[in-house]
Amino acid sequence: MSQRLQLEPLHPVSRPRSGLYVHVPFCARKCDYCAFYSHEPDSATLGRYVDALILETDRIERDFQPDTIFFGGGTPSLLPPKSWERIGKVFSDRGWTSATEWTVECNPATLSRDKARVLKEIGVNRISMGVQSMDEDLLERLGRIHTRSSVFQSYDLLRSSGFERINLDLMFAIPGQTMERWKSTIDEIIQLQPEHFACYEVIYEEDTPLFQQLQAGEVDEVEEEVAAEMYEIWLEAMDQGGWIQYEIANFARDRDGVRRAPESGVPEGACRHNIHYWMGSEYHALGPSACGFVNGVRTRNISNTEVYCRTVLDAGGSPIDGEDVLPPLSRAGEIAAFGLRMNTGWNFDVYRQRTGFDFEMLWKEEMERLEAGRLGVRGTNTFRLTRRGMRFADAIGERFLVDQALSR
Ligand code: SF4
Incomplete structure (x- = not known):
């Protein structure tokens, strides 16, 4: 990176x-x-x-x-x-x-x-x-x-x-x-x-x-x-x-x-x-154990139907029992990795809108390495994995994940 x-x-x-x-x-x-x-x-x-x-x-x-x-x-x-x-x-x-x-x-x-x-x-x-x-x-x-x-x-x-x-x-x-x-x-x-x-x-x-x-x-x-x-x-x-x-x-x-x-x-x-x-969009979540991601915060609901029902119905409380705020750079890395699972990969403008970061600046070395190994292809304003690269998308994705401690 x-x-x-x-x-x-x-x-x-x-x-x-x-x-x-x-x-x-x-x-x-x-x-x-x-x-x-x-x-x-x-x-x-x-x-x-x-x-x-x-x-x-x-x-x-x-x-x-x-x-x-x-x-x-x-x-x-x-x-x-x-x-x-x-x-x-x-x-x-x-x-x-x-x-x-x-x-x-x-x-x-x-x-x-x-x-x-x-x-x-x-x-x-x-x-x-x-x-x-x-x-x-x-x-x-x-x-x-x-x-x-x-x-x-x-x-x-x-x-x-x-x-x-x-x-x-x-x-x-x-x-x-x-x-x-x-x-x-x-x-x-x-x-x-x-x-x-x-x-x-x-x-x-x-x-x-x-x-x-x-x-x-x-x-x-x-x-x-x-x-x-x-x-x-x-x-x-x-x-x-x-x-x-x-x-x-x-x-x-x-x-x-x-x-x-x-x-x-x-x-x-x-x-x-x-x-x-x-593609790193937001999503709300409802129901026991459901996970959401809104406004930079990842949430997880109570993973027990009985307790979920008691909390929401009887106590009128929030069913969320866990929240995780990812630093922007970690989130950008996660979004990069997820988007590369798709055959269309990333359009740099879309990536910028979703994360606030420049894909080309952040991942220049990774792109070069992947291209050299015929695992990735760079277009005018895009980067995607080749069909061969998609077979290794999980391992490739790891390279884009940013250690949270480094990104704070
Ligand atoms: S136990 Fe239920 S949720 Fe799990 S795989 Fe079977 S049908 Fe799907």
Whole structure:
């Protein structure tokens, strides 16, 4: 990093219209690999959660208008239609339903025609469905509650309910997954022709049953070379099908199916909400364990549904139990690293608006090193990683992270 002594932004930082994240902490059953905060619901807790969520919206300034809304979890599709109607009414009263994009994460086993209808009616226009695999045995191994047939049923249900933007999540290198099984999942899932895919290698998070099974030698990790080949096969399938890798794990298409160069921007089917995260936008957060970033302050809500509900409903208090103010330079480093995960990389003007710093001044040496290694490409006013560079984006990102102690 050059210009290490430039600790404060040289330019004003803009606050673009951004995102709202809502965490729904309920899952019908905990998956074996999952480290997110979620638990099984009972109807009383579920009702109190919706009450608390609605009350928590009052804590957001009245003039906030989200560009995107994302209900994640947990399993948001576990909420019954009545709860969605209540949420929709409050969001509509706040003017939030005019958001460009409103995504709800769904488990294929928890959708019904009635629920899909209500989601559509209240303004949800994008569904993200956790498929993970089309192999019955592997779904069981992961502890998923859905079956392969429920994937087809729910997908058809969503299309016939009018959803034009669907993401399907997949995983590879699942213990027990052979190359043949992976190829067969790819063949089947591509037939569905969604607008968007997210595809991740299984992660063994500590404190999950899958991690413990691995430690106990009960499951065999897929070898690194096999996992790398699975990823290659996936990239080829995306290329052939016309889905563009616009971020390391995310793939989308333009409506007309024409492939365009990274310089022309992300494809139409891309998830705008996640782009806000990667491009350093602000976002408000609601619900237990939800994290927000507003006005330079990162917040985290209480990670316990019962305590969250008690705090918001009974005590009328704030559910925030942690705040972190990042020094501007650290934040600029974090934003640089996140933005490089996208195939479009950074436009220097946008980076300046978001951080107040000059990308070229701060990261001159890193850019030169990456270009020399054919991992990065510099344009007139841009810098992005090459396709090869994107494979190492996590490691490359580390070089842009600034030690907080140095940046204060
Ligand atoms: S459905 Fe999603 S959030 Fe719930 S346990 Fe499984 S992976 Fe975790």
